[in-house]
Amino acid sequence: MSNIKIHIFHTGKVCVSLNLPFGGDNCNPIKASGIFEKKVVCGFLFHHI
Amino acid sequence: MWLFVSSYLIEHPKGKFLVDTGWERAMSPNGVFDKKAQIKSLGSFILYLVNQGVIEFDECIDEQLAKIGVKASDIDA
Numbered sequence: 001m002s003n004i005k006i007h008i009f010h011t012g013k014v015c016v017s018l019n020l021p022f023g024g025d026n027c028n029p030i031k032a033s034g035i036f037e038k039k040v041v042c043g044f045l046f047h048h049i
Numbered sequence: 050m051w052l053f054v055s056s057y058l059i060e061h062p063k064g065k066f067l068v069d070t071g072w073e074r075a076m077s078p079n080g081v082f083d084k085k086a087q088i089k090s091l092g093s094f095i096l097y098l099v100n101q102g103v104i105e106f107d108e109c110i111d112e113q114l115a116k117i118g119v120k121a122s123d124i125d126a
Binding site: 003004005006007008009010011012013014015016 | 050051052053054055056057058059060061062069070071072076077100101102103104105108109110113117
């Protein structure tokens with residue numbers, strides 16, 4: 001089995017709309033998708049075989 | 050609201066892979082929110098409107114990699 005190590009670093013902070021992580025007071029999945037927002041965050045999926 | 054920016058160093062038998070570098074020092078030269086520095090670093094006010102960040106001292110990826118003995122030249126991808 002491969003020996004894989006993952007280091008996670010916090011490299012600063014970014015200002016985002018509340019709609020992105022929590023939907024704000026009016027939870028709306030379309031708003032939360034970020035499609036209408038000016039500020040975005042990134043998500044990563046690691047698929048290791 | 051402010052969220053953490055994360056970077057990931059994956060040490061795999063086939064090499065070292067860095068995912069996202071986070072903010073650079075030029076975004077916050079003094080370790081605090083700096084609008085002028087950000088606009089200069091991003092290259093435009095429009096980019097500043099969609100990318101507001103802050104990075105404290107010792108949080109830049111090169112600073113953190115140095116702490117664990119990794120140089121930029123050690124990164125394979």
